[in-house]
Amino acid sequence: MRLARLHGLEDLSVDEVAPRPVRPGTVRIDIEYCGVCGSDLHEYKHGPAPIRAEDREHRIPESEWDDHLPMPMGHEIVGTVTEIGDGVDRVVTGDRVTLCLILPCDDCRYCADGEYHLCERITGPVATPGFADSIVVPASTTVVVPEAVSARHAALTEPLSVALHGVRQSGLRAGDTTVIFGAGAIGLGIVGLAAAAGARDIVVSEPRAARREAALAMGADAVVDPTETDPVTFVRERTDGGADITIEAVGRSETLTQAIRSGAYGSTTAVLGVFVEEATIHPNDVMQAERTVVGSFAFRGGHQRDRGEFPAVLEMLADGRLDPEPMISDVHPLSEIETAFEVLLDPEQDAVKLLIES
Ligand SMILES: [Zn+2]
Ligand SMILES: [Zn+2]
Structure with a gap:
């Protein structure tokens, strides 16, 4: 073979x-x-x-x-x-x-x-x-x-399960405004899943044009090219001061800071990007605004494979909630x-x- x-x-x-x-x-x-x-x-x-x-x-x-x-x-x-x-x-x-x-x-x-x-x-x-x-x-x-x-x-199924785990870790609820930094496979999966979960006004920040287009096709309401427009300002203007949920799916210091700062006071940022280098944030962005930063790694596997994200993703693919x-x-x-x-x-x-x- x-x-x-x-x-x-x-x-x-x-x-x-x-x-x-x-x-x-x-x-x-x-x-x-x-x-x-x-x-x-x-x-x-x-x-x-x-x-x-x-x-x-x-x-x-x-x-x-x-x-x-x-x-x-x-x-x-x-x-x-x-x-x-x-x-x-x-x-x-x-x-x-x-x-x-x-x-x-x-x-x-x-x-x-x-x-x-x-x-x-x-x-x-x-x-x-x-x-x-x-x-x-x-x-x-x-x-x-x-x-x-x-x-x-x-x-x-596997990358979508990583994305679903991230959505769950973020605590996203129906009606939440949501920003996603990075429209690679995981970021795009999160767009589709956040839309299916009832997120409101999904914004995606992504420098590559084809990925921004894919994000719109997956259900994003707006996309921004961060090399031309400051995504933090863009999101704050759209969402009355910041989004409820923000997602970092890139793995860079700059996008981590943007993800935290584009969230409203009391918002949650889920970190899914894999970082090659250390990132720097200003802790006051978390402290003063009472924001939460939460990690998300892989998905519930092992003996949880029949109760974790895999069967949920397959069911959403089967009934068409996720395309x-x-x-x-x-x-x-x-x-x-x-x-x-x-x-x-x-x-x-x-x-x-x-x-x-x-
Ligand atoms: Zn993989
Ligand atoms: Zn063990």
Whole structure:
């Protein structure tokens, strides 16, 4: 079968490898689509994220290439179950599934409290071999996709679950004015989910034109180019002094400050951006205005996968409350995966989310 692997920096190739055998408790999935995640791009450009040795025993068995090259990638997976190991009763052959790949240690205080996404020894989806023809995974990671959801949209379940977790962490209620900084895949997901949740006057600040357009298509009421218009002034004028909920989905010092300052007194700012560098804020912006800054990481996975964001997102995709089509810029065949990565890394091309079709 084909498996895309990273052989070095900016060196991704589709290799011919032997399929893994299905063992007790595991299933084989023939992959239809796998979305390219920001973390995949980061590893392509800067190398594999360091993997803590003590985590290895919790990793999915197929990830044994781990922290040495060639390294497989791709975790935003949707496909069809084609083979079932002994003892599996969660799915049957022919089920379309997506994968919820937060694997908890089951041994720390957060796992004891059911907060598996906060697990001290969490094993995330790094080095999952999803850009491939098929994958063998523990059956426990599978989540069945409702028939009404297309494979294309089901491939977005994971990033949309990250977005939904952010909306929940922000405490957004129907009628709240909302500002989102950054219209990448997560920011756009938040736009769609905030609109579905009844947010009022959703404003998006985003420098790239195609992403501003996608934000409007996802349900934003107004967009602003922060290179031309100060988003804080823009939001304060529209919302009688500031929004109720503000979201940082960029990961930069400047946008964190803008997110806090565009909120009304007593507002909440949820931080979803991944910061490469430290950020500076003026604490008086929080103190004097009695604002709240709250973090949001991943989604409720592990043993919560059937009660967390995954089933909620799939239900909203099924009944049409959430239409993620504007998030998908293009679909590339597995054979042209490196082109897809180059397109995403080229700011001129303005792509948001690309799917790889196996
Ligand atoms: Zn992802
Ligand atoms: Zn744990």
